[in-house]
Amino acid sequence: MIEKIKEIIENRVLIIDGAMGTQLQIADIKNESWQYEGKDLEGCNELLNLTAPNILEGIHDAYAIAGADLITTNTFGSMPWVLEEYGIAKTSYELSKLGAQLVKKSCEKFSTKEKPRFVLGSIGPGTKLPSLGHITYDEMFEGYKIMAQGLVDGGCDIFLLETCQDPLQIKAALHALKEVSPQTPIMVSVTIELSGTMLIGTDAMTIAAIMAPFNILSLGFNCGTGPKQVHKHVKALSEVCRFPISVHSNAGLPQNRGGVTYYPMQPKEFTELSIEFLEFNGVSFLGGCCGTTPAHIEALAKEASKIKPKKPSGFLKASLASLFNVVPLKQDPAPLLIGERSNATGSKAFRELLKANDYEGTLSVGQQQVRAGAHVIDVSVGFAGRDEREDMNKVVSLYSQKVALPLMPDSTQLPALEEALKQIGGRPIINSVNLEDGEEKFDAVCNLAKKFGAALVCLVIDEVGMAKTKNRKLEVAERIYDLCVNRHGFNPDDLVFDMLTFTIGSGDDEYRTAGMETLEAIREFQLRHPEVGTTLGLSNISFGLSINARIYLNSIYLDHCVKAGLTSAIVNVKHILPLNKISDEDRKACDNLIFNNHEN
Ligand code: HCS
Known part of the structure; x- marks a missing residue:
């Protein structure tokens, strides 16, 4: 699989689909779809893989029709320690597997020889940071293994570790994914806050140094801010990163409108700003995160198809790193x-x-x-x-x-x-x-x-x-x-x-x-x-x-x-x-x- 993906990005940009969470917020979800074993679990999006598969299929199909190559599973929070917040940790494997199966169905429907579609297994961080002692490496590792097994059994082609806030979480996840399915390629995508670093304090250069020894398909950014704010971090990453780079930003910087989160950027502006990333060497995957819709992905896919990605050329001398700094060994x-x-x-x-x-x-x-x-x-x-x-x-x-x-x-x-x-x-x-x-x-x-x-x-x-x-x-x-x-x-x-x-x-x-x-x-x-x-x-x-x-x-x-x-x-x-x-x-x-x- 990894060779196939690498071959494609030699010639064209691969398009990741858009948001899932914000699409579900506007979907017509029946009350009964939030019920599980007699409990109301409203907000547990992953449950919908079981209770409302048609809604998910609709979203996946819409993104595939819009031109996405990589269709993301609705499994961002299907790790046991996140599902436990709803008292359903035991469903981690099942919900992950169902999530992958649903995407696989869409991929099979829309794949052609020229444009194959891939099941991208979304794996989020949850809300606990291991570097701050909120959760142990071991608990994360064990949980990610269960989830990864579900994704693989459901037909996942590529893992996507997304919205990462803490490099230690990434390591626990990488180890789990490699153990479950060593051959499945892994994309790693971190979130840079307005402060210019990940939540734990790690910036673009430091995450590149920490990830450099690992065997991953790509490194990049998603969520947090919008394409305008992430621009300088993509540039910084491109200079030091030896992997292909992915960017799927939010539809602009989120705003609070009367207690509701609103993403202001329309498809045209989102596309213009996202396309600018292709100036930087290595940027090979583009897509959308919170607030983006099939219309954003359609506009993006159309423009991106006109541009050939540049090969990664980033270089970093052998270095050590803390969470906050890079220190060259020499x-x-x-x-x-x-x-x-x-x-x-x-x-x-x-x-x-x-x-x-x-x-x-x-x-x-x-x-x-x-x-x-x-x-x-x-x-x-x-x-x-x-x-x-x-x-x-x-x-x-x-x-x-x-x-x-x-x-x-x-x-x-x-x-x-x-x-x-x-x-x-x-x-x-x-x-x-x-x-x-x-x-x-x-x-x-x-x-x-x-x-x-x-x-x-x-x-x-x-x-x-x-x-x-x-x-x-x-x-x-x-x-x-x-x-x-x-x-x-x-x-x-x-x-x-x-x-x-x-x-x-x-x-x-x-x-x-x-x-x-x-x-x-x-x-x-x-x-x-x-x-x-x-x-x-x-x-x-x-x-x-x-x-x-x-x-x-x-x-x-x-x-x-x-x-x-x-x-x-x-x-x-x-x-x-x-x-x-x-x-x-x-x-x-x-x-x-x-x-x-x-x-x-
Ligand atoms: N794939 C997830 C990412 C949230 S940051 C979603 O909801 O779109």
């Missing part, structure tokens, strides 16, 4: 600074807050790092005697809502990592994958990262142990690179290799050359694979020294590493000094340690 100037203080083993203050179950308090540790200039926040909550999964859930959900930077969930435990990923609406980076426990666990972490669209830190540890010399580091890094790229299909840009460093501050003979081994491994690996990133838990280099000595040594070692090609570092951001703040004498002392220029 900063210019390097390095990307990853704050290390939200760490139960590395920070006593953070640990004490966790032990006291003061999750709000742990948030302040994250926010201090934002103020200190971090680009990403590492979150590591594992600590003996505590439930890591539970702590990950609590800390990461708060950070995800309230820290404006991307997150790096950090754990050796798969369930804790997975729990973190289920709380993150943005695009995270996992810390980390390694080969210490063999390839089975390695594969499991990679699968998790792929599923949630996360980037990945690759740590140079294998079954033998931590790689200490340059050659061992390179050997393990090459093996991990090969597995990630060739077995798991990672884009090398999304991989960040942690070359590991050991303390040179202890005076221990074994580690005297540790700084140099790591430095040279970074240099060589970045030369061999310029597209990947590298990172380092910088503080290890100075373990055992006084706090001042640590600050100097860390800052100077970081400078050497960056010159060797290091692209990021996991650091206490407050403790990184600019070189001009370090005297020549201190600098020399640090260099002697790093380069092992000992007098003995």
Whole structure:
């Protein structure tokens, strides 16, 4: 199916139909059509698939006659948690299936060889936002699976996730849809409010960064405002989005007329403004949302048929994202600074807050790092005697809502990592994958990262142990690179290799050359694979020294590493000094340690 759709949009715009909800508001629906098991459920539009199929058929047929290629099912709210508001969660599968069957009937009636019609399964968000904790990822995932199964069994050709308000909702839905029907293409359409972002605060560029790793047919906008207001967001999306773009706006900005919502835009103006989107590369699907009618779609289909869509050409460098911001994995100037203080083993203050179950308090540790200039926040909550999964859930959900930077969930435990990923609406980076426990666990972490669209830190540890010399580091890094790229299909840009460093501050003979081994491994690996990133838990280099000595040594070692090609570092951001703040004498002392220029 996906190939067929892609082939069509090479040549012409595909037309999505118009509104359903506002059409039902003006339809002649009998009182008895709102009755179910003795209850009056007026307002539950999806019930009409069962009780008033003729009304739905009429609307679907009218849109098909008007020229729509993709006819949307009346299933916007047929998820169990939405139907539960009417006490009929159990009908989710049935109403979804009936909804798809009704559209299929219209499609069969009006399809021709030149103009096939497709069943577009509408999947809304409901009114609960998982990023705000109104509903869990798991509840959404389970609910969407039931609904998706109904849609597929009823003959759905393409899923349409529409009116999305929260990227975490999109992820829960994508995972459910892929599990139920991996071959059915998925269109994702988000709603941008007048504020310029989705309800949760995500703008066009950020949603493009979050969606980039996923396998979707298209990304776009619907509802919220009108074609005038969405214009600049379509332009912004077109510049960064690698997918075809869909736009189905409302018939103008909704107005309140005597308590009734009114959509003022007539078909002619709606069409003129919608057609302007075709100037932007990638725009390949046009249609209507609330307030549009078959007359809007007829005018739009006629004009759109005269224009060939432009191919998508958007580009975005490999990036991480919070709900609110995009952060490229490679900063210019390097390095990307990853704050290390939200760490139960590395920070006593953070640990004490966790032990006291003061999750709000742990948030302040994250926010201090934002103020200190971090680009990403590492979150590591594992600590003996505590439930890591539970702590990950609590800390990461708060950070995800309230820290404006991307997150790096950090754990050796798969369930804790997975729990973190289920709380993150943005695009995270996992810390980390390694080969210490063999390839089975390695594969499991990679699968998790792929599923949630996360980037990945690759740590140079294998079954033998931590790689200490340059050659061992390179050997393990090459093996991990090969597995990630060739077995798991990672884009090398999304991989960040942690070359590991050991303390040179202890005076221990074994580690005297540790700084140099790591430095040279970074240099060589970045030369061999310029597209990947590298990172380092910088503080290890100075373990055992006084706090001042640590600050100097860390800052100077970081400078050497960056010159060797290091692209990021996991650091206490407050403790990184600019070189001009370090005297020549201190600098020399640090260099002697790093380069092992000992007098003995
Ligand atoms: N397909 C839905 C979208 C609502 S935002 C409808 O009612 O037209």
